[in-house]
Amino acid sequence: MQFIKKILQNNYRSIDTQLNQSDLPVSKQPLEKSLELNIAKIKLAFGHSKDIITQTILLKETSTIQIGFIYINGLISPISIQALITENLKVDSCEFTLNALRNSMSTLGQVRDISDFDTLYQSVLSGFTVILVDGYAQGFAANTQGGEHRSVEEPSTQSVVRGPREGFTEQISTNAALIRRKIKDANLWMESMTIGRVSKTEVAIMYINGIVNDKLVAEARIRLGRIDIDAIFESGSIEELIQDETFTPFPTLYNTERPDVIAAGLMEGRVAILVDGTPFVLMAPALFTQFYQSAEDYYQRADFSTLLRFLRYVCFFISLLAPSLYIAITTFHQELLPSSLLISLAAQREGIPFPAFIEAVGMEIIFEILREAGVRLPKTVGQAVSIVGALVIGQAAVEAGLVSPAMVIVVAITAIANFVIPSFNMAITIRILRFALMIIAASFGLYGITVGLIAIVLHLCSLRSFGIPYMAPMAPFILADQKDTIFRLPQWALFARPRLISQKNNIRENNAPTNKPEPRS
Known part of the structure; x- marks a missing residue:
C-alpha cells in the first residue's frame, strides 16, 4: 500500500508541475494527450467547483482505452448523459478510432470537434458534454443541454382576450x-x-x-x-x-x-x-404607431379593432394632458369654463392651502408610489394595497382639506387611461412627459402646453429606428400604409407590407385588390 501511495503522489506532483508550467488558463491552448492531465487542467481552470463533473470509464472490461466525460451538473439532461455513455460503450475496442467514437455519438444530435481548452470551456458552459480519450489530443462535445427551465406559459404583460396563449421563455x-x-x-x-x-x-x-x-x-x-x-x-x-x-x-x-x-x-x-x-x-x-397596436387587433373584426385603436389614442392624450390642462385652466384660463362649473370648482378649492400645481404633483407622486408598491409586493396583496391605498389616501386627503375632489378625479382618470396603453415602455414615457407638461402649464398656461406639444412632435419627427423615420407612415405621410395605422381595414385590404420597412416582395396576397369577398345575392 505504501508503494502504491508513493507512485500516486509522484504522479500527482508531475501533473501539478505540468500545470504550473502551462500557466493555465490560456486561450486556444491545445489539449494534452494525457486524459488525467486534461482533467486536472479543467478542474484547475474551474477552481475545483463542485458542479463540474468528471467521469472516466473503460471502453470494455478488458480494454485499456480510457474515456472521460466532463459536464456541468444542472446544465445537462441526465437522460442524455446516460445515452451518451451507453453509445460509447457500444464501440468495439478492437477497432477503436476517433471517427468511430464520433460516429457513435451522431445519433444524439449536434457534435463539435474539440482541440483546444478555450473551445472545451465554452462547450461545457453551454450545456455540452465533452468526451476525451486517453492518448489523443482531441475530443468531442455532444449536445446534452437540459436542466431546469420554465415551460411555455401565457404572457403576463401582454394578455389578450382572443389569441394564442403561449409566450417566450428564458431559453x-x-x-x-x-x-x-x-x-x-x-x-x-x-x-x-x-x-x-x-x-x-x-x-x-x-x-x-x-x-x-x-x-x-x-x-x-x-x-x-x-x-x-x-x-x-x-x-x-x-x-x-x-x-x-x-x-x-x-x-x-x-x-x-x-x-x-x-x-x-x-x-x-x-x-x-x-x-x-x-x-x-x-x-x-x-415605429410610434406600433406601440398603440395590440396583437388582438388582428384577431378581432376590423371595426372592433379600429374602435379600440381610437380609444387608445384618446387615452394617450388624456393620460398626457389631463393634469396639465386642469392646472392651466384653473390657474390662468378660468374664462374657458362654464359659470356653474367654475363656481363648483371654486367652492371645492375653498380652504385648500396649496395651488393646483402642488395638488397635482403631490397626488401624481403618491399614485406612482402606490403603483410601484403594487408591482413589487406579492401578487396576493399587491392589488389590494394599491386599490385600498388609493381609496384611503384619496378620501383622507379630501376630508383633510389638502386636495380638492376634482383633482382626485382628474388624477384617477389619468392613471386609468395610462393603463390602456398596450406597451409598458410607452406608458412610462407618457408618465415622464406628463410631469414636464404640468410644470410648463403651471408657468405659462395653455400657451406653455401648446409649445410643449410642438416640441414633442418635433422631437418625434426627428427620431429614427434603424434608419426608419419614427413617425412613419404619418411623417413622412404614406397614403398606402394608412390602412393599418390609426385604424385597421379588413384583412383582404391589407395586401401590401409597410413600404419603408420592406423594400422587396411587398405584396402579401396574389391578386390582392380583387380579393374582396363578393356579397351574396
Whole structure:
C-alpha cells in the first residue's frame, strides 16, 4: 500500500508541475494527450467547483482505452448523459478510432470537434458534454443541454382576450422554436453570436430572407458586433446599446414576449433579436404607431379593432394632458369654463392651502408610489394595497382639506387611461412627459402646453429606428400604409407590407385588390 501511495503522489506532483508550467488558463491552448492531465487542467481552470463533473470509464472490461466525460451538473439532461455513455460503450475496442467514437455519438444530435481548452470551456458552459480519450489530443462535445427551465406559459404583460396563449421563455432555443412554429418557411434565417466577455451570452438575429431589407440586417449585425461589454443578462441591455437615440424618453426598439407579435413583425420585414436568458424579444425597426397596436387587433373584426385603436389614442392624450390642462385652466384660463362649473370648482378649492400645481404633483407622486408598491409586493396583496391605498389616501386627503375632489378625479382618470396603453415602455414615457407638461402649464398656461406639444412632435419627427423615420407612415405621410395605422381595414385590404420597412416582395396576397369577398345575392 505504501508503494502504491508513493507512485500516486509522484504522479500527482508531475501533473501539478505540468500545470504550473502551462500557466493555465490560456486561450486556444491545445489539449494534452494525457486524459488525467486534461482533467486536472479543467478542474484547475474551474477552481475545483463542485458542479463540474468528471467521469472516466473503460471502453470494455478488458480494454485499456480510457474515456472521460466532463459536464456541468444542472446544465445537462441526465437522460442524455446516460445515452451518451451507453453509445460509447457500444464501440468495439478492437477497432477503436476517433471517427468511430464520433460516429457513435451522431445519433444524439449536434457534435463539435474539440482541440483546444478555450473551445472545451465554452462547450461545457453551454450545456455540452465533452468526451476525451486517453492518448489523443482531441475530443468531442455532444449536445446534452437540459436542466431546469420554465415551460411555455401565457404572457403576463401582454394578455389578450382572443389569441394564442403561449409566450417566450428564458431559453433562446425554445423561443426560436416558438417563432418557427408560426412561420414554417426555410427562408426564416437565424444568425447567432456571443456577446459578453464574461457572461458569453448567446444572441440571435432572426429575419425572413426575401422580405427583409438587406441593409436592415447588415445594420443589426454592425450594431451588435460593436458591443464590447463584460456581461449581458437581459435584452434591455442590448436595447440600450444599439438604440438610435439615447437621450429620448421614447423607445426606439419594440420588445414583446408574444411569439405571434414577433412572427407578424418578421412578415412585415422587421428583424427580431433574441437574447438567451430573457423572455423579452426585441424587434426593429419600431415605429410610434406600433406601440398603440395590440396583437388582438388582428384577431378581432376590423371595426372592433379600429374602435379600440381610437380609444387608445384618446387615452394617450388624456393620460398626457389631463393634469396639465386642469392646472392651466384653473390657474390662468378660468374664462374657458362654464359659470356653474367654475363656481363648483371654486367652492371645492375653498380652504385648500396649496395651488393646483402642488395638488397635482403631490397626488401624481403618491399614485406612482402606490403603483410601484403594487408591482413589487406579492401578487396576493399587491392589488389590494394599491386599490385600498388609493381609496384611503384619496378620501383622507379630501376630508383633510389638502386636495380638492376634482383633482382626485382628474388624477384617477389619468392613471386609468395610462393603463390602456398596450406597451409598458410607452406608458412610462407618457408618465415622464406628463410631469414636464404640468410644470410648463403651471408657468405659462395653455400657451406653455401648446409649445410643449410642438416640441414633442418635433422631437418625434426627428427620431429614427434603424434608419426608419419614427413617425412613419404619418411623417413622412404614406397614403398606402394608412390602412393599418390609426385604424385597421379588413384583412383582404391589407395586401401590401409597410413600404419603408420592406423594400422587396411587398405584396402579401396574389391578386390582392380583387380579393374582396363578393356579397351574396
